[in-house]
Amino acid sequence: MKKRTTLKELAKELDVSISTVSKALKNSPEISQDTIDKVKAFAKLLNYRPNNIALSLKNKKTKTIGIIIPDIVHHFFTKVIKGVENYANAKGYNVIVGLSNESFSNEVINMEMLANGSIDGFIVSMSRETMQHQDYQHFNETLNEGIPLVMFDRIVNEIPCDKVAVDDTKGAQMAVKTLLNKGAKKIALITTKDYVSVGRLRTKGYIEALNANGITPIPELILKIDDDLLYEDSLENLESQIKMLFAQHHDVDGIFAVNELYAVVAMKVAKSLGISIPEQLQVIGFTDGMLSKHASPSLSTVSQHGESMGQKAAELLIQRIDEYTSEKPPQPFNSVIITTDLILRESTK
Amino acid sequence: MKKRTTLKELAKELDVSISTVSKALKNSPEISQDTIDKVKAFAKLLNYRPNNIALSLKNKKTKTIGIIIPDIVHHFFTKVIKGVENYANAKGYNVIVGLSNESFSNEVINMEMLANGSIDGFIVSMSRETMQHQDYQHFNETLNEGIPLVMFDRIVNEIPCDKVAVDDTKGAQMAVKTLLNKGAKKIALITTKDYVSVGRLRTKGYIEALNANGITPIPELILKIDDDLLYEDSLENLESQIKMLFAQHHDVDGIFAVNELYAVVAMKVAKSLGISIPEQLQVIGFTDGMLSKHASPSLSTVSQHGESMGQKAAELLIQRIDEYTSEKPPQPFNSVIITTDLILRESTK
DNA sequence: TAATACTACTACAACGTTTTCGTGTTGATA
DNA sequence: TATCAACACGAAAACGTTGTAGTAGTATTA
Incomplete structure (x- = not known):
């Protein structure tokens, strides 16, 4: 050695x-x-x-960016990381990953661990807890220290930084409108609690699409799932809620779910009740992941283009890093919207 | 600012x-x-x-470890990263992720990019191309420079380093034995080309299990898939091969697949042919991911415990880093085997 | 009262680079 | 033969730390 x-x-x-x-x-x-x-x-x-460390010390830049996400065992975030990596690597940057596990304190600790000179900038999607607490101090502190920050997917207006998001509302609208066009009359929504920004926005899209077609949204058809503990395990809660929905509203003929897991579980419950898809029930999910593609029937879904989001986020961040170091006049913050696509598969007619 | x-x-x-x-x-x-x-x-x-960079320069250690994987859009690797992150963070280490995208040159570039002082050690799962070329020079160079290395999952004996792997052969044996016990008489195998070490080992387990039960393996029942381009897209090749298998051997009543995607696709083809699962055909996959859990019918599978693998790999690496810096007498290299578990679901009787 | 021992600091080297500002040697010019 | 470039190189500071080795000034001891 x-x-x-x-x-x-x-x-x-x-x-x-x-x-x-x-x-x-x-x-x-x-x-x-x-x-x-x-x-x-x-x-x-x-x-x-x-020696890169010596260079970093001298140049006061590390050529490393930190990405903080709530969960890595998740197709969407994984795609974003891939996009970030690709762009960043091409620009000579390394990517360091921090997982918050949907916990506020983990998010803070992780960011503090990196904000001591280890990275030149952050790409962040907030943890669920952070959204709930609405405590954004650590983001503002980071920005005050001169470390640029790009938020993606789960964003919030209070923070003055670049942002990359999906047109959640529009994507949801499109999905619901498509269900209507394909003959669905009574469309249920499976969504998250409102503090999850993307869930809230997709719910908004659902309601707007219904209203636009002269349909009054029925609160009972909107399932707001509290997935505090959910995710990997214990889907029973979700399943039983969906079962109840079908029991009380046997004429539901369309379901829009704000993620693919909810949609797949809904299909599973429906099938177990002898409801045929797409004949009696049409389903559309959100996020085009493995589950959607390989479910049976395969799931029609709103594709979020996670990789593009990651690329764009990395692009904005590196641009901002360059701006900071070159002492150029600060540019106004960007809010980039990545448009969604509707991918039709077997779960719709 | x-x-x-x-x-x-x-x-x-x-x-x-x-x-x-x-x-x-x-x-x-x-x-x-x-x-x-x-x-x-x-x-x-x-x-x-x-300032962490100054400290790194002074202490000649960065408290950062690099993990190089072939693909991040993959449940198993994602689990491993999670395990690595958890253990590493608890020990005050950061994790920097490099993606090879199954390409040899990307792997080399990525490692070189990090081996310039940016990290204290590597955790690596080789790219497919590296396995194919059998060119391990970059690993040996890294080791020669005094940077410790832990390989996981896709390992190879030629490299003198710590290793963490799954008991592929045994896991496969167990799966096939279970199929036999549950009444399957003619079991097909869907595996990868032999240069993929895990595919080869799982194939070995399949053959051994059959032999142990007095059954002579039939070459025609072994599908060696070349997934060079496959993965995300173009599953048609795989589907058509499986279709041909069923056409030529209508009495196949068991399938063991070396990953969950192959298994799910096999089930899909079977269902499309009117074959009922698990009554007429029982299926077991490898890797317990999202697909297995949410397929319908849900897939019985060999669980690899990716998170444990990641943890163990991180543990071995950090141990080795400590040894290197403390100038202790070198310990012999460890080869840790993480035992698999068979998770039985609806795709088996 | 001089030697000694604390106390509470400061100076400096070192980690590995890059870069600015010398500086000594040539060769050409006036 | 002084003067001056041009050339080819070296010394030193700087990035932000830490730790060793001083060093004043005061307090204790013989």
Whole structure:
């Protein structure tokens, strides 16, 4: 196990100064071609590679961005990470991932752990708890310290930063409108509690689409699921609520769910009750993940283009980092909307 | 936008030396309580936090580990990351993610990008291309530079390092044995090409289980899928191969697939052919992901415990990092096997 | 009262770079 | 033969820390 080669070592061996070595490796015109060749050859021999940490310290930039997400076992976030990685890597940046596990304190701790010089900027999707508490102090502190921040998906207006989101309302509208067009008369909604911004916005889209078609939304058809503990385990609660819905409203012939899991579970319950899809019941979900694609019947869904979101977020962030370091006049903050697409599969007629 | 506070600034304002400030913040007995209190109060006021990069440079350790995986849009890897993150964070480490996208050169580039001082160690699952080329030079170089490395899941004996893997062969054996016990007589296998180590090992388990029960494996029943381009898109190839299998062997009553996607697709094809599951055909997959849980019928599967793998890998790596820095006598390399569990659901009787 | 021992600090080197500002040697010019 | 570029290189500061090795000034001891 050898130690890493440093400029100092090269200098000593070649009997020149550190400066000379450094300049030679950068093809400085100050250095004779002879020396350049010698230094380079020797550097190659010893497999010299500049120490990134030293460079970070000197340049005051780490070429690393931090992405903080609530959950990594989740197709959508995974796609976003992929988009971020792709763009960031192409720009010479590394990506460091922090998981909040939907917990406020984890989010804060994670950000503090990184905001000590380890990263040049953040890409964040808030934890559920943060949305609930509406405590955005850690974001503002980060911004005050001069660390740029881009929020995505779960965004909130109070924070002055760049944002990337999906047109949740419009996507939901489109989905519900499509169900109506395909003949559904009584459409139920399975959504989250209102503090989840995306759930709230998609609910809004659902209601607007109904209103636009002269249908008065029926509160009983709107299931607001509290998925505090849900996610991986204990879907029973969800299943039983859906069962009750079907029991009380046997004429429901359309379901719009704000994520693919809810939609798939709804289909499962429906099938177990002998309801045929899409003949008797049409279903559309949100987020185009593995589940939608491989469910049976496969699920029509609103695609969020997570990878594009990640790319855009990374682009905005790196742009902002450049702006900060170049002391350019600050640009106004961007709010980019990634448009959704409706992907029709077997769960709709 | 303020700049970050440094020791120097604190020192100047308080009219003491930098050393005094540094020591005061660390409660050094060299410093009077009076000064300590003053320094701390002022530091809090200015929201001082030590610069991590400077510390990394000084201590020659970054408290960061790099994890290189072939694909992040994949439940298993995602679970592993979660496990790594949890353990690493608890130990004060950050996790930086590199994606190879199953490409050899991406893997090499990614590792080189990080092996310049940015990280203290690697956790790696090889790309498919790397397995194919059998070119492990970049791993060995990394090790030679004194950067510890832990491989997981897709491992290979040639590399002298710690390893964490699943008992692929045994897990497959168990699955096939279970199918046999549940009455299956003619069991097909859907696996990968042999250069994928886990596919090869699971195939081995399949064959051994059959042999142990006095059944001679039939080559035609073994589908070796070339998923070079597959994954996200173009499942048609896979579907048509499975269709052909059923056409030629209508009496197949069991399927073991080396991942959940293959299993789910197999079920889909079977259902489309009017084959009932689990009555006429029983199916078991590998990897307990979202698909298995929410497929219909839900899929019996061999659970890999990705999170445990990640935890264990992180544990081994951090242990090794500590060993390297403390100049302790080197311990022999560990090869940890995470045992699999068979989770029985609706796709088996 | 001089030697000694604390106390409470400060100076400085070091980690590995880059970069600015010298500086000594050539060769050409007046 | 002085003067001055041009050339090729070196010294040193800087990035923000930490820790070792001083060093004043005061208090204790012989």
